[in-house]
Amino acid sequence: MAQPNQTAHCLYLRTKSAYFRTASGERIFDESSTACYTCLKTLRPLGPDGMPADAQACHGRERGCFEEDR
């Protein structure tokens, strides 16, 4: 069984750069100071837990609402 990807971003996290993929098919989560984030679960820049969504907070499994992007 494949291990969950500990370093991946949440399935529901979106930002402009993440609407593009690298030449090897990965979503790009550029942590630039101009990145606006949206959680697709809430449709807002915050997660279902009511806290801000961003590339650092929505990365890895520590956050309760994290879901793996398969």
Add this chain to the structure above:
Amino acid sequence: MNRFEVITPADLAHAARLLSGEGHVALAGGVDVIDLLKLDIIAPATLVNLKNLPELRGIESRAGGLRIGALTQLHEVAEHPLIREHYTAVADAAREAATPQIRNLATVGGNLLQRPRCWYFRHPDVHCLKKGGDRCYAPGGLNRYHAILGGGPSFIVHPSNLAPALIAFGASAKIVGPSGQRSVELEKFFTLPTVDPRRENNLEPGEVVVAVELPAPPAGAKSAYLEAREKQSFDWPLVAAAAMLVGAPGSHTVHDARIVLGAVAPIPWRSPDAEKEIIGHPLDAERARAAGEASVRGAHPLSDNAYKVAIAKVLVRRAILKAAGIEET
């Protein structure tokens, strides 16, 4: 917007009868009324369509003056040769308003009767004094476009472009109502919020403004109308100024004058103080400047709009000089 019906009355008396009833609102060009409907500021059961009433149409010469039907469109006022020649400020005021598309639809009556542009009044979620609420949000809020003169308890500014220019020529509103007709000088038609903060004029239920009557211009009258706007296209004036000057024959002395400001107060704001500064004096840049200063004497700007005081001074000066044909150096 609520559900409503539209009735097109057969004649003026019918219109007056309908408009006496609760929940009836007059519809002419519809530029403002449709906005007010969309913003839920009004929710009439019936719109009374005035567009078929012949008494409200046409520009006619009368006793040396002009009768301008209330349905006359702004572009007609702007282009009418007699208005351009004898009531220049009025034609200019019509031309400065809104956009070509709106000027082709908006009427003289509508321009005088339109509701204020105040963003609190127009906001569907704000129940302000003007809508029957208990406070005007302008003094404690965002008031850059609000009143510097005559404010309180409401601090709206009157939005009509035409009114200052018409008042400068002593125009009257011809009004027909359920109990007959009356004529009221426009200067006395508009009312301060101290009278009733929910309204801007003394038009009574059932009354229809059928025309504006301009008296014959005084011999030697010259006039000008200026607006200061943030944008050159499609914007409301920060300040408007109409100046009508009557020269004594054969001299530069100003025999009579009317100075009326727009967008500075809840009503078109005639400034006798400014007029005094120029009447009886030969006109020059210094006199005009003094009139500009006088025009805002007693101004009480709010937190964000003191700049309008500065603009008003300049605009009044420029309007006077433009009317007099004096180029500033």
Add this chain to the structure above:
Amino acid sequence: MSRRVTLNLGFEGHLQPVTVVIPDDEPTPWQWGERFEIVGKPTPRVDGALKATGAARYTYDISLPGMLYGAILRSPYPHARIKSVDLSRARRLSGVRAAIRMDDTVARFAGQEVAAVAAIDYETALDALRLIKVEYEELPFVVDLDMAMMPGAVSVFENGSNVQRPTVNEHGDIKRGLAAAAAVHEAVYATPVQTHVSLEVHGSVAEWDGDELTVWSSSQGIFTVRDDLAVYFSLPHNKVRVITEYLGGGFGSKFGAKPETVIAARLAREARAPVKVMLTREGEHLATGNRPDSLQKVRLGADRGGKLTAIELVQHGSGGIGAGSGSAGPFLSLYHSPNLRTEETNVFMNTGPSSPMRAPGWPQGCFALELAMDELARKLSLDRLEFRRLNNSNPVRALEFDIGAKLFGWKEKSAAPKSSGPFKRGIGVASAAWHALGVSGPQAQVIAYRDGRVQVVIGTQDIGTGTRTILAMVAAEELGVELARIECQIGDTGYPFSVPSGGSMTTPSTTPAVRQACAHLKEKLLRLAAPVLGAEPSDLEARGGTIRVRFDPSRKMSFEDVCRRIPGDSLSAEGERVPNYEGYRKDQAGCQFAEVEVDTELGIVRVLKVVAVHDAGQIIDPLTARSQVNGGVLMGVGYALFETRRMDPQLGIMVNPTMDDYKLVGPLDVPEIDVRFVEVANGFNNTGVMGFGEPAHVATAAAIGCAVYDAIGVPVRSLPMTPDRVLAAMETKA
């Protein structure tokens, strides 16, 4: 698998041969000085007449049998607990087919979606909204950047500070740089929240067929909307189809599936009927995104010779309840300094979330940096253009400064004496930069039919830049046929994949895929023609509507005759956008010059002229290219002089969410705009195209700000430069 080609890369006067490796099936990249028949010729938009006559079908125009109309209820409060939402009365209203509430338990800005209904007509939907009972518990709020930063400010997120962790970039030693400076300038610059104001509002029409969802969406990324909806509704991607035939603007605000699109799909599912949700203009201003505001504390130092010794930015900005308010981009890249430090901090407040907007962060930063540059130049008594030349390290921009200065008359205008009257003229110049090379991923299909028609099929969308026209021109050029023969099919996720129209990347990402597909189709057509012409396919070329022998053009067949030899009904080929080659420069320069006239008594600024000089790669259509720059400049004029979201401090609401009070540039506010392109052969893809939708907007407000400073002799350090601010600045002078 791959081959080496030598390209002449660089720009006018600075070209050099560079060998790059490209995949075998890539056509040889178009080269500097290539002789084209169609590309580069001013070409009216192929769909211009459709748009002008109203025949072009935008999402707003979609009408399906049995379609319902949706409307959204928004929170009137900037911060409130949503205790209950009672939809029952709305549901019972005759004509209402569906009613939903959003999942939120807290409204964090006025305008946040709370509930929505679908009904047989829009008016009934509005009636139903009035019947929804929402119980709110109002909470304290903060809608002002300064206040949101204060210790003890109301928290937008529970118990958290509104002030996020700063992003710091630095090199050298800023203290040493400032100490070494002959002159230091320090000031705070402010920029407002600007909203996108797409003329077509956000919205979608959603229709379910079993578990298959079709959505017509006013979107700048059909595939991203598809992916988002698939994730949101847990559907396989192939069960979602998104269509955007025509789009009335996006500017960065229409990338993915936003609330209104999800609402349309949820309502449609509940109502078992198609539902259309298009926002009101108010909803558009409040909830679809915006360019964040900024407070930028800038310190610049330069030596006596005018070389910058220090660039420092300490910036705060608010993306509302969202992030992304940084503005350091220009500080990090426009001018060289050995010592540099930028610190950007996003601050939360109870206003609508930001979204990417035309060069995110750059117009803000450019305004602050460039006006600070002018203030420092004055201290050093340097010509402002010369000061920029001294610190510019981009050779393309150096050329652009020369071209622009000449066109604009910088020298003459600088020397002209200032009027003694109240109307003062002034000039300014500012730099732009960007990086729009395009990305791999897009796929295209090109089909030739027996009757000689050619279809280009690619799942891109036209955000308004003329994508259909540009793709058709590229196809016509490659196939050697007239433009009218080409028909472009775009805007449907049923077509081959393409990327969103954003980041100025559409044309550089899509044209190479279309060109490669056309090259592949051409090979097939040449093989059909070869036996008839008695030549090898490799000796043939497609040109002038014919396929002909390269060394003997009299031996030829018309394109139509070749198509008649297609064995079936059509012949098709695919192409893909391959990763960027190793090209010349990854950055783009650009600069803009502005002339203004200020009525110093009324404080009113008019922009008289803007000269915009930008690098471009291969220009496909000079008309649409110029339109892009015109649009960027106009948006910049609005940003400089008029546009701002105004938040009432008492109620926490936006008071100007209308086209009347949110002031956009009108016809009389439009300056004379002169556009020049410096063609840069950057060698990253087979068409040589670069995008420039964003750089065209970066420098305008900055150049205008500098021009106003020149005109009145004092800087107006806050945008928009409204009369009150101009007059206040004049007063500090007196």
